[in-house]
Amino acid sequence: MIKYSHVKQxxxxxxxxxxVVIILAGIGFLIITNVLFLGFSDFMYYLxxxxxxxxxATTIWTASIATILSMSTGIPVGYMLARYKxxxxxxxxxxxxxxxxxxxxxxxxxxxxxxxxxxxxSVTSILGIKVDHAxxxxxxxQFTVTVSFCIRLxxxxxxxxxxxxxxxxxxxxxxxxxxxxKISLPLAKNSLIVALIIVWAxxxxxxxxxxxxxxxxxxxxxVMPFAVYLDFVGGKLGWALTTSMFCxxxxxxxxxxxxxxxxxxxxx
Amino acid sequence: MSGSRWFVYVLYAITILFxxxxxxxxxxxxxxxxxxxxxxxFSRPWFWKSVKLSLLTSCVTTIIAIVVGIPASYALSRFxxxxxxxxxxxxxxxxxxxxxxxxxxxxxxxxxEPILKIQQALGIRIVHSMPSxxxxxxxxxxxxxxxxxxxxxxxxxxxxxxxxxxLGSSRMRTFWKVxxxxxxxxxxxxxxxxxxxxxxxxxxxxxxxxxxxNRHETQFSHISKFLGIDRADILPVGxxxxxEGGNIEQGIAIGFVLVIxxxxxxYALNKISGKGLQTNKI
Amino acid sequence: MIRxxxxxxxxxxxxxxxxxxxxxxxxxxxxxxxxxxxxxxxxETLVGxxxxxxxxxxxxxxxxxxQFPEDRxxxxxxxxxxxxxxxxxEANIAFGLKARRRExxxxxxxxxRLAESLSISHLLLRYTQGLSGGEKQRVALARALATExxxxxxxxxxxxxxxxxxxxxxNELKEIHSRFKTTFIHVSHSFEEVSEMADRIAVINGGAxxxxxxxxxxxxxxxxxxxxxxxxxKNIFEGTISGNEILINENIRLKTIYKTTGNVLITIRQxxxxxxxxxxxxxxxxxxxKIVKLTKRNNIVSIVIDIGIPITxxxxxxxxxxxxxxxxxxxxxxxxxxxxxxxx
Numbered sequence: 001m002i003k004y005s006h007v008k009q010x011x012x013x014x015x016x017x018x019x020v021v022i023i024l025a026g027i028g029f030l031i032i033t034n035v036l037f038l039g040f041s042d043f044m045y046y047l048x049x050x051x052x053x054x055x056x057a058t059t060i061w062t063a064s065i066a067t068i069l070s071m072s073t074g075i076p077v078g079y080m081l082a083r084y085k086x087x088x089x090x091x092x093x094x095x096x097x098x099x100x101x102x103x104x105x106x107x108x109x110x111x112x113x114x115x116x117x118x119x120x121x122s123v124t125s126i127l128g129i130k131v132d133h134a135x136x137x138x139x140x141x142q143f144t145v146t147v148s149f150c151i152r153l154x155x156x157x158x159x160x161x162x163x164x165x166x167x168x169x170x171x172x173x174x175x176x177x178x179x180x181x182k183i184s185l186p187l188a189k190n191s192l193i194v195a196l197i198i199v200w201a202x203x204x205x206x207x208x209x210x211x212x213x214x215x216x217x218x219x220x221x222x223v224m225p226f227a228v229y230l231d232f233v234g235g236k237l238g239w240a241l242t243t244s245m246f247c248x249x250x251x252x253x254x255x256x257x258x259x260x261x262x263x264x265x266x267x268x
Numbered sequence: 269m270s271g272s273r274w275f276v277y278v279l280y281a282i283t284i285l286f287x288x289x290x291x292x293x294x295x296x297x298x299x300x301x302x303x304x305x306x307x308x309x310f311s312r313p314w315f316w317k318s319v320k321l322s323l324l325t326s327c328v329t330t331i332i333a334i335v336v337g338i339p340a341s342y343a344l345s346r347f348x349x350x351x352x353x354x355x356x357x358x359x360x361x362x363x364x365x366x367x368x369x370x371x372x373x374x375x376x377x378x379x380x381e382p383i384l385k386i387q388q389a390l391g392i393r394i395v396h397s398m399p400s401x402x403x404x405x406x407x408x409x410x411x412x413x414x415x416x417x418x419x420x421x422x423x424x425x426x427x428x429x430x431x432x433x434x435l436g437s438s439r440m441r442t443f444w445k446v447x448x449x450x451x452x453x454x455x456x457x458x459x460x461x462x463x464x465x466x467x468x469x470x471x472x473x474x475x476x477x478x479x480x481x482n483r484h485e486t487q488f489s490h491i492s493k494f495l496g497i498d499r500a501d502i503l504p505v506g507x508x509x510x511x512e513g514g515n516i517e518q519g520i521a522i523g524f525v526l527v528i529x530x531x532x533x534x535y536a537l538n539k540i541s542g543k544g545l546q547t548n549k550i
Numbered sequence: 551m552i553r554x555x556x557x558x559x560x561x562x563x564x565x566x567x568x569x570x571x572x573x574x575x576x577x578x579x580x581x582x583x584x585x586x587x588x589x590x591x592x593x594e595t596l597v598g599x600x601x602x603x604x605x606x607x608x609x610x611x612x613x614x615x616x617q618f619p620e621d622r623x624x625x626x627x628x629x630x631x632x633x634x635x636x637x638x639x640e641a642n643i644a645f646g647l648k649a650r651r652r653e654x655x656x657x658x659x660x661x662x663r664l665a666e667s668l669s670i671s672h673l674l675l676r677y678t679q680g681l682s683g684g685e686k687q688r689v690a691l692a693r694a695l696a697t698e699x700x701x702x703x704x705x706x707x708x709x710x711x712x713x714x715x716x717x718x719x720x721n722e723l724k725e726i727h728s729r730f731k732t733t734f735i736h737v738s739h740s741f742e743e744v745s746e747m748a749d750r751i752a753v754i755n756g757g758a759x760x761x762x763x764x765x766x767x768x769x770x771x772x773x774x775x776x777x778x779x780x781x782x783x784k785n786i787f788e789g790t791i792s793g794n795e796i797l798i799n800e801n802i803r804l805k806t807i808y809k810t811t812g813n814v815l816i817t818i819r820q821x822x823x824x825x826x827x828x829x830x831x832x833x834x835x836x837x838x839x840k841i842v843k844l845t846k847r848n849n850i851v852s853i854v855i856d857i858g859i860p861i862t863x864x865x866x867x868x869x870x871x872x873x874x875x876x877x878x879x880x881x882x883x884x885x886x887x888x889x890x891x892x893x894x
Contacts, residue, residue, distance in 0.1 A: 008439075009439075013347055016339045016342055017343045017347060019340035020340045020343045020355065022340070023337075023340055023410065024355065024358075027362075030374065033380040034376050037380055073282065073286055076279050077279075080280065080282075080283045086283075093538060094535070097534045097537070097538075098531065098534055099290060101530045101534055102527055103469075103504050103526050103530070104468070105504040105526075106504065106523040106530075107293075109297075109507060109519055110294060110520070110523055111293070112516065113296060113300040113301075113520050114297065116300060116516075117299055118296075148290070165634060167594075167628065167632075168626055168634075169645065169649075170272075170598070170619040170620045171598070171619045171694075173620050173646045174649035175620050176271070176276065176618075176620075177272065177275040178271070178649050183636070202363075202364050205364050205366040207366045208470045208504075211470075211471070212519075225368045228366065228369055240372055241376065244372050244373060248361070248369065251365050255360040255361045256357045258360070259357055273618075
């Protein structure tokens with residue numbers, strides 16, 4: 001016998017879940033139409049072309065360097081912000097949030113201005129680094145877009161590790177760096193790895209700032225998102241779609257890894 | 269022991285260096301653009317139309333995101349939907365997708381044969397139209413919104429709901445009177461985040477909607493002319509067009525407009541939640 | 551020997567000013583006070599986690615006021631013991647010695663010695679999650695003792711332990727202390743918990759030290775109302791004294807051994823008041839009254855008698871209680887020397 005209250009309960013769940021289904025349907029619609037349009041054989045065809053793999057490789061190694069740079073800044077700064085109080089805390093919070101929320105396109109344009117003005121333009125000319133239309137510019141853009149985001153993540157990681165461990169470690173005679181490397185860092189390991197994966201995935205997907213900062217020339221600054229745009233504009237839909245699908249693959253795999261590792265973070 | 273002291277100084281130095289760099293990123297551009305460019309920009313009617321267009325589309329996008337996203341977030345937070353893992357991973361993946369991919373997928377999806385036929389039957393063409401801006405913005409606004417709203421609902425102890433219902437309140441009433449107010453801070457924060465992300469959208473709009481500024485007058489509907497948003501692009505696209513046209517100073521000026529809008533958002537966010545972005549909730 | 555001279559600490563709006571304390575080497579010293587009184591802040595400053603505004607801290611004839619914790623050679627057990635979760639018990643104990651770069655052989659000897667001494671040898675290769683409260687305490691102590699500190703600070707070590715284990719842990723702490731002869735400074739919020747463990751106690755309230763003394767003196771000669779209440783003295787009254795006679799509420803007179811004048815606060819421990827089965831003329835401070843309340847808790851009978859003011863007394867003489875239980879009038883005697891007089 002179906003009770004009225006049961007019906008109410010189930011209809012309640014169905015009502016809210018319906019919205020999830022709507023969104024899922026939207027995503028499914030996008031993915032399926034694209035997959036159907038491209039066709040599996042075409043996908044394999046384009047995937048086997050060296051050009052595709054050059055793009056993929058470029059994306060991966062530039063994103064990796066940018067991620068290393070981001071984490072190298074992110075871990076120290078995140079630790080600092082988690083442990084110490086700074087004067088003008090509000091100003092600092094705004095400053096850290098700003099680069100995350102500012103449109104990446106705007107970040108790109110500011111990087112353009114930054115590299116054309118003193119002192120940065122003299123430094124780059126002295127060192128002979130070329131940023132315009134070059135891969136170094138790609139790395140700079142990927143780094144700039146991800147670094148603040150990275151800091152927020154690392155800061156949250158260190159905030160979950162109680163400072164008491166460091167106090168005890170130091171009372172036993174270990175210096176702060178010793179306790180940091182032997183205790184805090186290992187305890188934060190899982191959250192930091194999650195942060196690294198997210199930052200890397202974000203760096204792989206960065207394009208908007210590149211459009212404004214570096215400009216795109218075939219074969220030189222082709223990271224995957226850029227290749228998608230260029231191929232699209234050039235009418236080469238097959239190439240563009242294949243690269244796109246690969247981007248989607250990278251995104252899903254990264255987020256799945258985050259999901260698996262994220263569940264194993266140290267409690268405490 | 270100097271070990272600890274040296275360590276702290278190095279950390280301080282790196283942090284200060286970072287702060288200075290962020291400030292300089294913005295400040296150096298103030299020098300690059302001059303007041304004349306800014307004033308010239310403000311005098312162009314196209315600029316103000318862009319502002320209106322950006323604001324209008326973002327607001328509509330945010331409203332749609334709220335209507336669809338908040339119930340969905342609640343469902344994800346509270347119910348054990350089959351395949352939750354896949355759904356979580358999927359929704360999280362959207363945030364790390366390149367904007368060009370999103371734009372391209374949208375383009376292909378709406379140009380797909382059967383879908384195209386539906387559009388033709390209805391007499392509309394979605395690709396390259398103004399409503400398409402909203403669709404393009406919606407993808408990421410929804411992704412960010414759901415992330416924030418889900419976290420907000422996760423933070424509300426289900427015990428409050430149990431108690432309310434034991435006191436006789438229906439589930440719907442409990443949701444409106446107990447759950448939502450408890451999650452108020454997180455919900456508002458999510459709304460601000462979704463709106464800001466919609467304002468910031470560039471890549472997907474570029475590929476899906478293309479540009480509007482250089483189109484002919486007749487291509488715009490009466491509504492858009494009435495609203496004063498014809499022949500204008502959303503701000504980020506407008507900014508890019510200036511750069512492509514060699515007009516870097518005005519492009520940077522638009523960039524600053526966007527930064528100021530972002531600052532207002534961040535300020536609003538800080539005011540609402542008392543803390544900054546809670547990106548620790550993955 | 552730990553000496554605190556005129557220490558002042560500010561934490562937000564909470565201020566501790568001019569704290570003075572002396573703890574003798576090898577003492578079991580207890581800091582006691584209600585929640586929020588500043589004992590944790592004080593401990594953290596002594597360990598070196600917090601910087602004081604002014605004053606000096608001396609540990610074993612060394613001025614450590616401005617030194618980092620790693621240079622003070624102290625032991626620190628926070629409330630939840632903070633055993634490093636990413637290391638085995640063995641590694642936890644070895645941590646301090648490894649940080650000081652001692653040789654492996656020496657470290658092994660110390661670990662084995664301490665593990666045997668504290669009966670945790672069977673736990674050495676385990677990770678610290680899942681250990682019982684008592685095991686955690688012993689591991690934390692072993693870790694602190696390994697570096698032979700001048701003093702070990704324990705911040706409420708009994709709070710995170712369930713009630714059944716608390717007494718056992720108390721005895722263990724006292725026993726370890728007497729065996730290793732290290733100075734212990736133990737922080738607690740409960741007088742009952744620690745009254746049997748301490749050599750001396752410091753009572754802290756609102757950032758100030760109220761009294762430092764042996765347990766007995768704190769119980770029988772509290773210096774103010776707060777200390778009396780905190781040690782659960784139930785008989786606290788205000789009155790006036792002239793000569794050696796105290797007048798309370800205009801009709802109750804108490805003879806004391808003090809001679810002074812003015813307004814006073816008197817405190818009388820409930821354990822010292824005697825019940826008289828029959829009136830005896832030769833005693834001073836004999837009063838008659840009615841039994842208002844009689845309760846038995848643990849092994850102690852608490853009787854409240856109204857003699858014009860409510861007097862609480864404790865007794866374990868059950869037979870006496872049986873005899874007087876049903877009587878309408880009871881006589882009590884308050885010994886002169888046990889009345890504590892505080893000038894106010």
